Structures are given as C-alpha cells and as structure tokens.
Amino acid sequence: MVKKVLIIYAHQSSGSFNAAAKNAAVEVLTAQGCTVEVSDLYAMNFKATATAEDIKGDVKNAENFCYLEESRIAWEEGRLSDDITKEQTKITEADLLIFQFPMYWFGLPAVMKGWIDRVLTHGFAFSQEKRYSQGVFKDKKAMLSFTTGSLESMFSPTGINGDMNVTLWPLQNGILNYCGFQVLAPQIFWAPALTADEDRKSMLEAWRTRLQGLLEEKPLSFFSLDCFDE
Amino acid sequence: MVKKVLIIYAHQSSGSFNAAAKNAAVEVLTAQGCTVEVSDLYAMNFKATATAEDIKGDVKNAENFCYLEESRIAWEEGRLSDDITKEQTKITEADLLIFQFPMYWFGLPAVMKGWIDRVLTHGFAFSQEKRYSQGVFKDKKAMLSFTTGSLESMFSPTGINGDMNVTLWPLQNGILNYCGFQVLAPQIFWAPALTADEDRKSMLEAWRTRLQGLLEEKPLSFFSLDCFDE
Numbered sequence A, B: 001m002v003k004k005v006l007i008i009y010a011h012q013s014s015g016s017f018n019a020a021a022k023n024a025a026v027e028v029l030t031a032q033g034c035t036v037e038v039s040d041l042y043a044m045n046f047k048a049t050a051t052a053e054d055i056k057g058d059v060k061n062a063e064n065f066c067y068l069e070e071s072r073i074a075w076e077e078g079r080l081s082d083d084i085t086k087e088q089t090k091i092t093e094a095d096l097l098i099f100q101f102p103m104y105w106f107g108l109p110a111v112m113k114g115w116i117d118r119v120l121t122h123g124f125a126f127s128q129e130k131r132y133s134q135g136v137f138k139d140k141k142a143m144l145s146f147t148t149g150s151l152e153s154m155f156s157p158t159g160i161n162g163d164m165n166v167t168l169w170p171l172q173n174g175i176l177n178y179c180g181f182q183v184l185a186p187q188i189f190w191a192p193a194l195t196a197d198e199d200r201k202s203m204l205e206a207w208r209t210r211l212q213g214l215l216e217e218k219p220l221s222f223f224s225l226d227c228f229d230e
C-alpha cells in the first residue's frame, strides 16, 4: 500500500540547511513510492495565534471566550476555519508526519507551535478517553527532524543545556505521544552553521540513508496509559 | 527604589482565570508601589512569526535569509521593527518579568512563543559570552505563572504527564536561565476549569499573598556556567 507522508516544515529560506533536509526527505520518500505532502508554514503565511477567528460563525460564549471549548465545538460542527481543516485532512490521510525545523529557544519556532495549537483540536486529535497509548493517531507515526545552533556536547546529560531528551519531552511526550502517534527517534542535525561543508553533506547523506528504512523503524517506548490511575 | 514589573500576558478573554491572575498581580504589585506594565499579546495582535519583515531596510542575505544572523545585525544597527524594539525597552526597564498564560501543549501558547522568538534577539538578550550565570539579564528576575487543564496528579513524577519540572525545563532553563534571569518558582494554577468557584477564589488569594513577598523570594538554583567546559 502506498504510504503517505506529511512534512510540516518551518524555515524562512529555501537555501537553508532545513530546506535541504526537507528536500532530501521529499526526494528519498517519493523515490520509494510514498506520496509526500509538504506544509511550508512560512510560505503559507500560516496563522500562529489561536483566536476566535479560527471559528466560523458565532462562538458560544463571546464574553468569556474559551479556545479549548469553542474549538472543540467548532470541530464537531464543521465550523473550524479552512486553513485548520485543510491541515487536519492532511493528518488524517498521512501515515507518517515529519516536523522539520530549526530549534528555537529549546523548542519549536512559534509558527510551528501555532500549527500544533490550532490544528490538533480537542476532539480531532485527542479526547478525555483517547490519549497516549489509546490516542487518536495510534496507527500513525511522527517524528522531529531539526537543526541546532549548539554543539552536541552542550546538550549532553553533563552539558550546560542538559540532556536533549529532557528538552524534547514536552514535544515528544506532551504532543506526539499524547495524541497517540508512534514516535520515531528524532533526527538531530547538530550545529550545521558551525560545521564544515563536507560534514554537512555527510549529515544529509546519513539522513537519506535513514529515510530509506524510516517507515520500518521501531518507535520509541513510552509507558502505556494502563500503567496509571485516572 | 521603585521596582518595575513587566507582565507578558496571553489570554484571549478578559473574563478568564488567566485574566483574573494577571489583574491580581497588577493590583497587588501596584499597591506595593511597583510600576506595572502589561503586554497583552492577543489584544496587541502581537506578530508571532519570525520573518524578514522584522527587519527594517535591506537584509544582508535575502537569498539565504538567516533569522539568527539578520536579527542580530538589525539589533546592532537599530533596524528591528518597532513592535520588537518596544518590548525590548520594556524588558530593559523591568526588574521582574511575569509570564501569565494557559499551558498549551506542555508549553507556551504560540503567541507567547513568538514574543520569545522575536524579542529575545541575539545581541540584545544573549551572546556567546553572555549566557546563563553570565547572562545579560542577571540582575533581573523572571517567572512563569500559568494555568493547566490537567490535574496536578497527572504532572507528578509518577503521573502519565511526568514531572512538571521536566516539562518546564526548556522554558525555565532554556529561555529564562539562558538569558541570565534569576528564575522565581513557577506559580501553577491547577485545572481552574475543574475546580469549584470557592477553591478558585482561594487559589487567587494564595497568589495575592505570594505577590506581596515575590520580589524578596530566593530564586531557583541552576548550575553556574563555571561548572562546565566550553
């Protein structure tokens, strides 16, 4: 069966290292017969901020607007704004999501955080019953692929930035695992701007090689929801 | 000496619990003689996305636009956009920053992440030499004050969300401590929407009490930069 891949991509420049990593993924996965779609957030001028404009028609409580509640109802009633609905359709169709971005302040660039905040609507992406190991997207895979400015040594368990796994916990557990995605190991491109061109090319080659077997990789382990009380 | 406080506030609604927490801070701190400024990000329609429009005049390399580099140069040359410069002036004048927000996906709402990405410019907020314990803002304090949807038990070390301290690491270490701020303990309002009105009122009372001694609190401990090699 043809696999569908959605790449959520956040870089301002088509000449960047992030663009090269994204292009490599498109090429290698397409060559393998996958259908690849790219959401190029800056190019789309993607709205980052969660506001009442995300809801078509009247909101239920304009005086005390509650985004969590209003967006859930709007999703149920098919009244989310078109840009959100389009992204949701892409997720529904995808077998694998790749988030490609430069690390900004130990996390996602705001435009990509806005995609998360606005697109992973309550009801669509999770509910009280459907979270973590029982999550909505448990038959899909997702992964982070990102560049840093820091060297790897700074993000080691004994480095000043601390263990990269800790920094990634809110993203890999709080977003991806929370929605049920099988989380593939992150692809980290350490400090491309501080790296010799030759070594950057090797990093991209290693990524191409990984991409060939990506869909068969075993995901990271998280505790099952069964291990916890309510 | 009169202390200046900057509250960076991200909620869509003036009737929300976050608004009440922000208002409490304004009241109590003003009553103590502080000068309090509020950056109400949704009301300001604050731009969240880091783009070339943040730079006035020509960029150095339009073909391969690098935000980190271009924004650093623009800061040096006084060519950052006015909305960024205004926020930077507020930080420069402040003794204490309070970030007031609802937790979105284990982190900041995108609009507040955008404030971080765009306002804490390389050069202005940090440099290769001025980071962590040698950070630019080492004479200032900063703290997170936020609401959750989850109950506290889910964010305990044995809860499915994991220890809240881990989730806050990228924010408290990666942003605040990185820029040198003395980080005050976070103020966490657990699940106000699931709480009885009476108990919500008690939460706000406890916050008011804390605010009275806030500027004298001892900050959290982080390792000094001296403990690490280059």
Ligand SMILES: Cc1cc2nc3c(=O)[nH]c(=O)nc-3n(C[C@H](O)[C@H](O)[C@H](O)COP(=O)(O)OP(=O)(O)OC[C@H]3O[C@@H](n4cnc5c(N)ncnc54)[C@H](O)[C@@H]3O)c2cc1C
Residues within 6 Å of the ligand: A011, A015, A016, A017, A018, A019, A020, A101, A102, A103, A104, A105, A106, A107, A146, A147, A148, A149, A150, A151, A192, A193, A197, A200, A201, A204, B050, B064, B066, B067, B068, B116, B117, B118, B174
């Ligand atoms: C707001 C902000 C916050 C940040 N916070 C953090 C943080 O918390 N932690 C951290 O570590 N870093 C941080 N950074 C740094 C940021 O992560 C890096 O600047 C970014 O990851 C570099 O990736 P890039 O794609 O922009 O690289 P580029 O600058 O585009 O590329 C690096 C080099 O690769 C070259 N290149 C492009 N394509 C190819 C190719 N096909 N083959 C070989 N070479 C190629 C480019 O020409 C360039 O020389 C932050 C930056 C900003 C702006």
Ligand SMILES: Cc1cc2nc3c(=O)[nH]c(=O)nc-3n(C[C@H](O)[C@H](O)[C@H](O)COP(=O)(O)OP(=O)(O)OC[C@H]3O[C@@H](n4cnc5c(N)ncnc54)[C@H](O)[C@@H]3O)c2cc1C
Residues within 6 Å of the ligand: A050, A064, A066, A067, A068, A116, A117, A118, A174, B011, B015, B016, B017, B018, B019, B020, B101, B102, B103, B104, B105, B106, B107, B146, B147, B148, B149, B150, B151, B192, B193, B197, B200, B201, B204
């Ligand atoms: C995109 C998104 C992502 C999210 N991700 C997470 C997550 O990762 N983790 C998590 O735990 N939660 C998450 N949530 C939930 C979110 O954190 C909560 O909805 C939010 O923190 C509640 O705060 P609020 O100010 O909106 O509360 P409100 O809904 O405004 O208020 C709660 C109650 O307090 C009442 N109230 C207001 N003022 C007062 C007052 N002065 N005195 C007494 N009562 C008052 C209100 O009337 C209301 O009944 C997410 C929500 C969204 C939209």
Ligand SMILES: [Zn+2]
Residues within 6 Å of the ligand: A065, A066, A067, A068, A069, B016, B193
């Ligand atoms: Zn709410």
Ligand SMILES: [Zn+2]
Residues within 6 Å of the ligand: A016, A193, B065, B066, B067, B068, B069
């Ligand atoms: Zn760059």
